[in-house]
Amino acid sequence: MSPNLVLVIVVGVLFAAGVYLLLERSLTRVLVGVILIGNGVNTLFLVASGPAGRAPIVGLNDVDDMSDPLPQALVLTAIVITLGVTAFLLAMAYRAWQLNGHDEVQDDVEDASIRRRAERDEVSSSYDDSAGGTMDEEGSDETAGEGEPAAVGTEEERP
C-alpha cells in the first residue's frame, strides 16, 4: 500500500502547528492546538485506511472497490470526543479568565512556593531546624526530636 503523500504532509503540518500551540501557556491557544492535532490524527486515520474507494454499502458497490469503513467509524467517534473536550476546555478557559483576568495555565503550587522561598532565601517548612542542629550526629538528632516534640512547630520563627 502506498500512502497518499499529500495527506501525509497535511498530517505533518497539522501536528507540527498543533504541538507548537500545545506548548503555549494560554488555554485558548492550547485549545486551538488540540483541535489541530485532533484533525491531524483524523487525517492520519484516513491515510491508514488505504486508497479511497466507493461507498462501503453491500449491494450498491463491488466489494473490491469499496473503501475501508472501519477507520471512518473510528474517526467519527474521535470527532465527537474532540467536540466534547473542546466545549469543556472553552468553558474552563472562560472561567479562568473570569477568575484571573487571563487564561494561562499556572505553575504548580510547589514550584511557586519554592521560588518564593528561594527569593527570600529561607528553608522549607518541613525542614526541621530546631531538632538537633547538625545532621551528621544522628543520635543526638533523635533524642532532641523525642525530648521536645512541641518544638517542631516553629511558628514564631517564621516571618
Place this chain on the structure above:
Amino acid sequence: MNASVLVPLPVVLPLFGAGLALALGRSARAQRVVSVVVLTLVVGIAAVLLARADADGPQVMHVGGWPAPLGISLVADRLSALMLLVSVVVALCVLLYSLSQGLVEYGPDTPLSIYHPTFLILVAGVSNAFLSGDLFNLYVGFEILLAASYVLLTLGGTADRIRAGSTYVVVSLASSIVFLTALALVYAATGTVSLAQLAGRLDDLPSGVALLLQLMLLTAFAIKAAVFPLSAWLPDSYPTAPAPVTAVFAGLLTKVGVYAIIRTQTLLFPDSPLSDLLLWAALLTMVIGILGAVAQDDLKRMLSFTLVSHIGYMVFGVALASDDGLSGAIYYVVHHIVIQTNLFLVAGLIERRGGSTSLERLGGLARLSPVLALLFFIPAMNLAGIPPFSGFLGKLGLMQAGVDNGSWLAYLLVAGSVATSLLTLYAMAKAWNRAFWQPPSPEAEAEAIATGATTDLHGKPVRTDAPPVSGKVAVALRAGMAGPAAVLLAVGVALTVFAGPLFGLTDRAAADLRERTPYIEAVLPGGAP
C-alpha cells in the same frame, strides 16, 4: 445461565443510571437512591462475572451480535473481572461517603445535580476500559472516564480547582492524543484494532515498527498511570479536589492506566525488548515519588506522592514479565486501590475534624478522636508494608519475583522497593506524629477556626455558624462518613486474611495472561482470520 449476557451491564447500567439521575436532578433523594442502587447492582454483577470467569474462562460478549474482528467485543477474564469488582466496591464506598458528606453540609434537600450523574459516568468509563476487548474501545473508555474526571476535578469552578484542573486537562489531552495517534499507526500497520487479533498480527511485524507502536502505547498509558518521568501532574492536581473525588481518582484512574499497561504488555508485546526500560522507570517512580512524599507537609499532597511512588511497584511486577511478577503486580493493584482510597477518605475526615490537612496546623487528633486515629493508623501501616498486612504480602511477592529473576537490575529494584517501603513508613510516621500526637499550636488552632479552613464539595468554606444539628442526627451523619472508610479498612484487612485464595486467583490470572491463548480463543473461537 450464560453469564456473558452480564458482561455489558457494568457499562450500560451506570450510563443508564447517569441519565436517570440527571433527569431526576431536582429531587436529591431520588438521585441518591438511583446512584446507590445502580452501583450496588454493578457490584453484584462484577462478583458474578469474577466467579464465572474464574470457573469457566473468559466471558465474552460481542456487542450487537457482530463476531469478534468486526464488532466490538467486551471481555471479562480473570484480570478484568477482578479489577472491575474491586473498583466498583471502592466506588460504592466513596459514593456512600460523599452522600453523608453532602447530608452533613447541606441537609437532606439540597441537590447536587451534577455530582451523581458524573460519578456514575466515571464508573461506566472505568468499567468500559477494564472490559474492552479492542484497543479503540479502550480509548473510548479512557475518554469517558477522563471527561467525567474533568468535571469532578473542577466541581464548583473555584480558582484553586481551575488552576489544578487546567494542568490536569492539558496533560490528559496530551496523553489521549498520543494514544489516538498510536491507534492510527496500529491500524495502518495491522489493519485491526481487536486485541485478540492484534496479538497474532503484531508478531509478524518488523521489530522496529512493533517497537515504535509499543513505545507510543506505553507513553500514553504511563501518563495516565503516572509512571515517573510522566508523573509530575498528579501531586499537583489531585489534592485540590473534594475529598471523595480525590479518593476515587487515586483509587481508580491511575489503576486503569496500570491495567492497560498489563494488558498490552502481556497480550500484544509478550517478548518485550523494553523490560529493562520499564524496570528503570519503576525504580525511579518508586524512589523519586517517595522522596517527594517525605518532603511534604500537607497530608493530601503527601498521599498523592505515595500514590505515584507505589505505582512503581506495579510497573516493577509487570516489567519482570514472569508469572510470579505479574501475579504480585495484580495483587498489589488490588491492595493499592483499596488502601489508597481509604487513606484519602480518612484525610477527608481529618480535614473535617481538624479543620485542615496541613501537618503544621493539625495536632492532638489522637486524643480528640481515637476512632479517627484508628482509621488512619491501620491503612497507613498497611501502605508502608508492615507485616502481616496486605501491603507486606504484596511487596513480598514482588520481591520474591525480583530475586527469582536474578539479574543485577532486578536486585537493584528489590533494594529500591525495600528503601521505598521504609521511606513510606517514615512519611506515614511523620504524618502520624504531627497530626495525631503532637499537641496543636494554639495560634494555628485559632487561625483554623477563624478562617474556617474546610471547604465543601463546591469549594466554598463550610459555614461554621450553621444551626447545629441535633445530637443523634449529627452522630449518625458522622458515622455515615466514617462508616465507608471503616468498610474499606475492613476490605483491606480482608485482603490480608484471604491473601491465600486471592494470590491463588492472581496466580491463575497471571498464568492466563502469560499464556495468551485463553483470551484469544475466547474472543476468536475459530482462530484468527
